[in-house]
Amino acid sequence: MRIKLLAFVFGFGLGTGLLAGPAMATPARDTPWLPEAAAYRLTLFLGNLTPVPWDELGRAWEEPYRGSEYTQGALDWLAGQSSLPTEPLTAAIAREDRAAVFGAATRLVSARIDEELDAALAAESPAAAQQAVRTARELYRAIEDHLAAADPEAARALGRAWLELSSATGSTGVLGAGATEPDLNAMATARVVVSDYLAANYRVADFAPRTALTAVPETIALSGRTVTLPATLPPGSDIFDQDPLPLLVLGFEEQGIDETDLPLIAYGDMLFDSPEIFGGPAREIGIACSTCHNRSDINQRFFIPGASHQPGAVDVDGAFFNPMFNDRRADPIDIPSLRGLRFTGPYGRDGRFASIRDFTRNVIVNEFAGAEPTPFMLDALVAYMTEFDFLPNAMLTGDGRLTEAAPEAAQRGAAIFNQPFDGLNGKSCASCHVPDGNFLDRQAHDIGSVTPAYEGSRGGALDTPTLLGTVYTAPYFHDGSMPTLAAVVNWFDTTKSLGLSESERADLTAYLEIVGAADEPYEDFDTENTPFRLAFAELTTFASTLDTLLPRRDAQHILLLTDTVAADLAADAGTMANLVARPEIYSLAERLAAVGAAVRADDWDAAEASWVAFQSEAQAIEERAF
Amino acid sequence: MNSMLSRRHILALCCASLAALAAPVRAQSAPLRLAFIPQENPEKLLGDIEAITGWLSREIGVPVEGFVTIDHAAAVEALRNGDADISFMGALPFVLAEAQIGAVPLLSEVYRDAPTYTGRVFVRRDSGITTLADLRGRDIAFADPISESGYLYPLAEFERAGLIAGPAESEAFFGRVFFAGGYQQAMQAMAEGLVDAAGASQYADLLLAPGQQSQVTWIAESEPIPSHLVIARPGLDAEMQENFVNAMLRLNELEHRAMLRHLYGPDGYVPADATTFDGVRALARRYGLLQ
Helix, strand or coil: CCCCCCCCCCCCCCCCCCCCCCCCCCCCCCCCCCHHHHHHHHHHHHHCCCCCCHHHHHHHHHCCCCCCCCCCCHHHHHHHHCCCCCHHHHHHHHHCCHHHHHHHHHHHHHHHHHHHHHHHHHCCCHHHHHHHHHHHHHHHHHHHHHHHHHCHHHHHHHHHHHHHHHHHCCECCECCECCECCCHHHHHHHHHHHHHHHHHHCCCCCCCCCCCCCCCCHHHHHHCCCCCCCCCCCCCCECCCCCCCECCCEHHHHCCCCHHHCHHHHHHHHHHCCHHHCCHHHHHHCCCHHHHCHHHCCCCCCECCCCCCCCCEECCCCCCCCHHHCCCCCCCEECCCCCCHHHCCCECCCCCECCHHHHHHHHHHHHCCCCCCCHHHHHHHHHHHCCECCCCCCCECCCCCECCCCCHHHHHHHHHHCCCCHHHCCCCHHHHCCHHHCCCCCCEECCCCCCCCCCCCCCCCEECCCCCCHHHCCCECCCCCECCHHHHHHHHHHHCCCCCCHHHHHHHHHHHHHHCCCCCCECCCCCCCCHHHHHHHHHHHHHCCHHHHCCCCCHHHHHHHHHHHHHHHHHHHHHCCCHHHHHHHHHHHHHHHHHHHHHHCCCHHHHHHHHHHHHHHHHHHHHHHC | CCCCCCHHHHHHHHHHHHHHHCCCCCCCCCCEEEEECCCCCHHHHHHHHHHHHHHHHHHHCCCEEEEECCCHHHHHHHHHHCCCCEEEECHHHHHHHHHHHCCEEEEEEEECCECEECEEEEEEHHHCCCCHHHHCCCCEEECCCCCHHHHHHHHHHHHHCCCCCCHHHHHHHCCCEEECCCHHHHHHHHHCCCCCEEEEECCHHHHCCHHHHCCEEEEEECCCEECCEEEECCCCCHHHHHHHHHHHHHHHCHHHHHHHHHCCCCCEEEECCHHHHHHHHHHHHHCCCCC
């Protein structure tokens, strides 16, 4: 399984980030949003969920978005930066009137752009004019991608107008040298292009009813023309891999077997990292199994507004990923680790799937709106995922006993762990977290951690989770409500009246921290083992399955592979430390894309030739670039 | 290409800086005052200043204060009148400050193992444009008229290729010359097809989305440009200067590297070499920025 590289961004005297780009498996770091632009995007996103999370939508305007560089929410920010009224918007939110919220928010953002353009034209210095134009342009970003998708010609005209505006503001020069005066006529002319379009499309008094809330221009919406919008995540989203990156332990690798000699597993590895097996927004945004399960483990930073109640959690049967599967209940769960997967069935938090194969199909088809996977795909995914092993831990034997390396407190804690308690119906912690069974019992129990969904509900039983590796998977419980293992111990002590003393709780916690520990929990990157090198090795391993698939003339699975890997290779090139070698990676990606193109054209000789070229180029790069 | 701030921002920053000054330090000698030039969200810069001045105070053993200036000119004025001892600065403003007030270069930022970078002329790979001459009559977006890598150095490549005799002729050679306001804006305009080429830092394609990065290439690269640097006012106490430089060089050590993100994000620092700015001085004279 490869990793999702964090696109590395830096600038010389220019603090910037990456623009949100087209959907890629390698996500781009989002440029910071201005508060009101962020709130608008969140309004569109949350307003399209069913049911609309009104509290969260209100907070989108009241509080800074998650990860914002601004300490103020949009409403407070506007109170200080703008003279525009926000009452129409807040009143519409209070009424939970979706259409009115859309209209008020759209008019507010477009009026803000005009307000800043007014300021630019009235500015007394090039510096002030530039700042106002920059702000206006950043606000325009709130509608830009939808406008471009719906009305490319207008987007181009407006894009040129923004260039004219920024060029015409003049320059303060540097230390008194090279200053130039603003060209007010040019600014005014360009400003009219922007403002006229905004007036006709975003500042209209009454927007026509819309099924989906989008920033598609009103004139286009009224025309009835079908517009395909790019799927995007709202500000505050985070689908980058966690840092530090969990260490992946694969059974075959530990036994010295090369993945390129295991084509079914290598193909499953590729699928685990392929957004192509999903459908809907997940596929377009670039979400794969590995997005949530970094290196078979978890992703503590994963967050999507409206789908996550906290980082590391997601509601996979909510409104966003697959409306067909929307259970209309806000019930995000903490992402579980997949380490030791073959020992942790049944699957799902409540153990609803006995088979990992059934569970996997449900993830692909129902949770993430993918097409029905082929038997080969499911075989490959299961073959790969059942190689996930627990992290080696020198302080624990295979049958769950502490070794002498474990500290004394943990030894004392082990006794408490195995001690029956009245509050546990005469059972011990070890009754369910069976030490010689990888600290689980493969059963569901209701321990009282789930708030009943309705009076009389018996839906609180959850599958016993393993305790192995848990030091690195905080927070705990199905909803991530327990921040630490100590908090878990306290919860049991309190709710089950265990009567533990403070030192006993500390000992029990120490025991859990040893059981859940690992010799090496994280991937250790250095100047040799770089993130790009790891990704490159994984992508070329995925490609190695062509040795099996090409002779079988298996077009369907070849195309799934080439579509996934070629795009990822090219996208990952931007993260290389060795930037000079980037064109070679682009060339390599094109070779793989050419395999796919030849297979699509049913030209198998050309496909074979491109595959041979890929292999020899990849080997040359491996020798040279690293 | 600093981001200019509103008066409201500056007032807020000044107040917050005063609050930061109240931080306790071990020694009570005269404070070292650092001028920062805002290049992104001013709120973030405030937090950065607090972090780095706190660290420097502990390392040097004297109070270190940081404050935000409105731009390079204000920073240089602060150095001139003694309100600031040290400032962060680009290479071009430095050579002007050197000429105007005798500013002293202390440290150069390092990116990817070098205290230099280049400017490039970028085009879309599918544009069919392969040489600078192909851009005759076409549109180009630069970052800013006073940007080294985002204007002056890339434009000099057109001179070197014999296509223009000087900056004044650029309007005649190109269809349109735009100043987009920054590297990213210039690159985005090129990538989206609003213009045919962009002049920007050699790393500016990394500011594009990953999918766009593979769609662009560059057709010319400038001479090395000295990276941004840290400068001192003339007459700053030699021991203080040495202590400051030594502390900053400790940022290159693994245990302190995390602090670099509070300082415009370089990979590290090296002692500045005044002779490496000869090219910038010559360019500034050619462009009429320096007498």
